[in-house]
Amino acid sequence: MISCAFLQSTYYLHCNKLYRTVHVNQDNTAMSASKRDILVKKALQVFYRNGFHATGMDMLVTETGVSKTSMYKHFRTKDDLILASLRLRDELFRNWLMRRMEELATTPREQLLAMFDALGEWFDQEDFNSCMFIKAASEYPDPDHPVRASAAEHKRLIKHYLVELGEKAGVAEPAQLARRFLLLKEGAIVTAHIQGSAGVAADARQAAQLILTDACQD
Amino acid sequence: MISCAFLQSTYYLHCNKLYRTVHVNQDNTAMSASKRDILVKKALQVFYRNGFHATGMDMLVTETGVSKTSMYKHFRTKDDLILASLRLRDELFRNWLMRRMEELATTPREQLLAMFDALGEWFDQEDFNSCMFIKAASEYPDPDHPVRASAAEHKRLIKHYLVELGEKAGVAEPAQLARRFLLLKEGAIVTAHIQGSAGVAADARQAAQLILTDACQD
DNA sequence: GCGGACCTGTACCGATCAGTATAGGTTGAG
DNA sequence: CTCAACCTATACTGATCGGTACAGGTCCGC
Numbered sequence: 001m002i003s004c005a006f007l008q009s010t011y012y013l014h015c016n017k018l019y020r021t022v023h024v025n026q027d028n029t030a031m032s033a034s035k036r037d038i039l040v041k042k043a044l045q046v047f048y049r050n051g052f053h054a055t056g057m058d059m060l061v062t063e064t065g066v067s068k069t070s071m072y073k074h075f076r077t078k079d080d081l082i083l084a085s086l087r088l089r090d091e092l093f094r095n096w097l098m099r100r101m102e103e104l105a106t107t108p109r110e111q112l113l114a115m116f117d118a119l120g121e122w123f124d125q126e127d128f129n130s131c132m133f134i135k136a137a138s139e140y141p142d143p144d145h146p147v148r149a150s151a152a153e154h155k156r157l158i159k160h161y162l163v164e165l166g167e168k169a170g171v172a173e174p175a176q177l178a179r180r181f182l183l184l185k186e187g188a189i190v191t192a193h194i195q196g197s198a199g200v201a202a203d204a205r206q207a208a209q210l211i212l213t214d215a216c217q218d
Numbered sequence: 219m220i221s222c223a224f225l226q227s228t229y230y231l232h233c234n235k236l237y238r239t240v241h242v243n244q245d246n247t248a249m250s251a252s253k254r255d256i257l258v259k260k261a262l263q264v265f266y267r268n269g270f271h272a273t274g275m276d277m278l279v280t281e282t283g284v285s286k287t288s289m290y291k292h293f294r295t296k297d298d299l300i301l302a303s304l305r306l307r308d309e310l311f312r313n314w315l316m317r318r319m320e321e322l323a324t325t326p327r328e329q330l331l332a333m334f335d336a337l338g339e340w341f342d343q344e345d346f347n348s349c350m351f352i353k354a355a356s357e358y359p360d361p362d363h364p365v366r367a368s369a370a371e372h373k374r375l376i377k378h379y380l381v382e383l384g385e386k387a388g389v390a391e392p393a394q395l396a397r398r399f400l401l402l403k404e405g406a407i408v409t410a411h412i413q414g415s416a417g418v419a420a421d422a423r424q425a426a427q428l429i430l431t432d433a434c435q436d
Numbered sequence: 437g438c439g440g441a442c443c444t445g446t447a448c449c450g451a452t453c454a455g456t457a458t459a460g461g462t463t464g465a466g
Numbered sequence: 467c468t469c470a471a472c473c474t475a476t477a478c479t480g481a482t483c484g485g486t487a488c489a490g491g492t493c494c495g496c
Contacts, residue, residue: 051359053271054357129359130355134356134408135357137348137411137412138352138353139271139272139356141269141347152412152413155412156413179417179421180421180424180425182405183405183409183422183425184405185405186404186408186409187400187401187402187403187406188401188405189408190404191373194351194355194369194370195370195373200401203394203397203398203401204401206398207398207401210428210432211428214428
């Protein structure tokens with residue numbers, strides 16, 4: 001089954017031909033899913049690299065290869081496209097992080113610490129450019145803006161995964177452990193972005209080890 | 219000589235009519251209140267609240283009360299004004315943080331932990347809007363841009379202060395302690411910004427306590 | 437009163453912003 | 467074939483972008 005769960009998905013489950021799959025838009029106009037996928041995927045890259053306000057729709061036309069007319073058929077406003085990009089980013093990043101944590105370690109305790117090994121791999125990728133949601137929140141000062149809600153939801157979902165892992169690991173206060181790990185994670189991302197990635201993930205992992213040991217002693 | 223060291227004051231050093239720039243502030247403190255100082259001070263507030271790309275020069279004219287002609291007399295480009303704002307922010311914020319840490323505690327060990335109490339006060343201020351340098355770095359993707367250098371320097375100076383405090387506290391590896399504390403600090407800032415400030419500073423402080431205890435056992 | 441330092445307001449520049457209008461090309465189903 | 471869905475390119479809107487030009491106002495030491 002080929003489908004794109006990040007693009008309002010269930011409708012796709014009834015389709016057997018991706019190139020002709022039909023997506024029901026906000027205004028009930030039928031659209032080609034593949035073009036839409038290409039647009040969101042490439043827009044995500046441009047927004048991540050270049051920022052949101054600094055990226056104009058004309059730049060997106062040249063960078064994505066999708067005409068402006070099609071863009072505005074798929075998304076009523078630039079903000080809608082941004083939100084779709086953030087939804088995709090949330091899914092891709094969380095899937096990658098969780099998969100990598102589970103690949104790098106076997107026990108829940110080790111998987112928790114492996115988060116920082118995975119982050120270290122991310123920091124060393126040449127296209128690493130901080131967390132897209134931290135950047136998004138930085139550009140949208142209104143706390144009620146949907147972009148901010150998207151960022152909060154992304155962080156909440158990661159925290160939820162860490163809590164689950166903490167429960168599997170049998171720590172006394174998994175919620176507390178998750179909050180502390182998240183502090184180290186966000187701090188490592190920001191520090192690797194501003195100061196450079198050298199040693200940052202290892203520092204965070206060592207600090208996390210202390211916190212985890214303490215959490216298991218309780 | 220009355221001047222503001224944070225405001226790239228060389229231009230005024232050649233001015234022998236400095237008294238013209240001395241005014242009385244709202245709180246009756248005599249300070250250099252030249253148009254340039256007013257401009258940078260208010261521009262800082264607008265950039266911090268509204269972002270860099272999203273703030274146009276025309277908005278700065280209305281928000282600061284300084285004419286556009288004067289702005290471009292003092293600063294050749296918008297970027298120069300942004301950099302001056304960041305220099306001011308660096309000085310104001312670091313001075314505030316260090317002063318508050320030393321007010322809240324007496325011993326170096328307690329002062330280190332008091333950083334998170336000070337951060338907690340900051341998070342609860344209604345105009346708290348994340349770290350200006352994290353936001354600046356988020357908006358300027360080019361790592362060689364002066365804005366990025368300014369952000370890195372700000373973080374470096376704070377780290378340097380933490381290392382000094384760690385040495386005074388007699389910990390075995392003050393540099394390592396400072397790096398770990400900085401991870402918690404940046405993580406707390408980002409988390410308070412995105413998820414809300416409730417409990418964030420306290421979480422960070424508890425984690426810092428564990429790290430500090432470990433550092434003193436060595 | 438004169439000159440210079442410093443400020444203002446207003447109008448303007450070409451470029452770019454988000455978004456729209458219009459016309460036409462391609463594809464596949466019936 | 468026609469029809470409809472979906473795509474393209476181009477041109478355009480009014481607003482705003484960073485930045486400049488120009489004329490004039492105010493204050494000061496001389």
